[in-house]
Amino acid sequence: MTQPAPFTIIIPAHNEESVIARCLETVLADAPDQDRAQIIVAANGCIDRTVEIARETAPDALVLDLPQGSKTKAMNAANAEAKHFPRIYLDADVRCNYASLEALAETLRQPGVMAASPRLEMDLSRANALIRAYYRVWLTQPYVKRDMVGSGCFGISQAGHEAIGDFPLITGDDIWVHSRFREGERRNIAEDANGNPVSFTVSPPRRAIDQIRVETRRRLGVEEVLRLHPSPHFGGSNQAGDIRTALKDGATIFDVAVYLGIKAVARVRGYWTKRRSDTIEWERDLTARDV
Incomplete structure (x- = not known):
């Protein structure tokens, strides 16, 4: 029997006592008893029980x-301790089973693949109507559908690491990784070699006000990457055709109005946030972490 090829899973965590057990239990539930991947939890600045x-x-x-x-900084510290390539970065508040991570690692061993993510699933079971409307549009957008790398789980190959080096001190780590590579160097995988599903699950904010906070941080993170680390591979902003695609894919006019409304409020909020301070506040939704 062939011994599984090694890889490393890195989980950065800042005050994640409510979700870190769920994250690790999901990874370990179907992990082999022996020869499993190296797991590093990079707890940083925690004042709770993480x-x-x-x-x-x-x-x-x-x-x-x-x-x-x-x-x-936590991801770089974990890289210094990591023994294997590929390396997979998993946010503490998302869920991804070992089989999906192993399939992701296998994809990252293919020649020319620099970065990759499993297929994204959104758990909207506890979200209100406005959030469900927002994500009916968001899930149709090019960033999500065209070899997305980010939103809570992504991996980088050894060649990818050698190309980009350490993570810079920025807010949008996934945005930065996504924009370092050409579209053909990124992969988004939905099945493994045997046709089994490959995915990770994100629990989004439950309320529009919390989504606006997260969207503000995301917007400021994008602007930070564009300013400090410009790249020709950056996806750009939404176009009118992207909204038409959402309507063709089943979104309603109401969904589009909610989506554009949340984006507009976050844009204004981001402008005033920058006026007050040059530092990006790490705003996150704590209700989505209530498990």
Whole structure:
């Protein structure tokens, strides 16, 4: 029997005591007893029980207890401890099983593949009507459908790491990775070699006000990457044709109005946020972390 090829899973976590066990339990539920991937939890600036819970849930994982709260610094610290390529970065509040991560690693071993993500699934079961409307449009947009890399789970091959180096001190780590590579160098996989489904699950905000906060941070993160790390591979903003595509894919006029409304409010909020401070506040939705 062929021994599984090694890879490393890196989970950055800042005050994630409510979700870190769920994340690790999902990974470990179908993991092999032996020869499993190296798991590193890069806890950073935690003042809750994240470190303790991670060590209890995954005794074989390496849990770093880093004093400074910085996601990209934590990812770089984990890279310094990582033993294998490819490397997969998994947010603590998302769910992805081991089989999907292993399939992702296998894709990243293919020649020419620099970065990849599993297919994204949105758990909208607890979201209100406005959020469901927003994501009926968002899920049809080019960034999501064209070899997306990000939104909570992505992997980078050894060649990809050698090409881009350490993560810079920015907010949008996934945006930065996505924009480092040409579309043909990115993959978004929905099935493994045997036809089994490959995906990860994100729980979005439940309310429009929380989505606006997240969208504001995302928008500021995009602007930060464009300003500090410009790239010809950046996807750009929505076009009128993208909205027409959403309508063809089943979204309603109401859905589009909600989507554009949330985007507009986040744009204005982002403008005033920049006027007040040059620092991007890491706004996240705590209700989505209520498990």
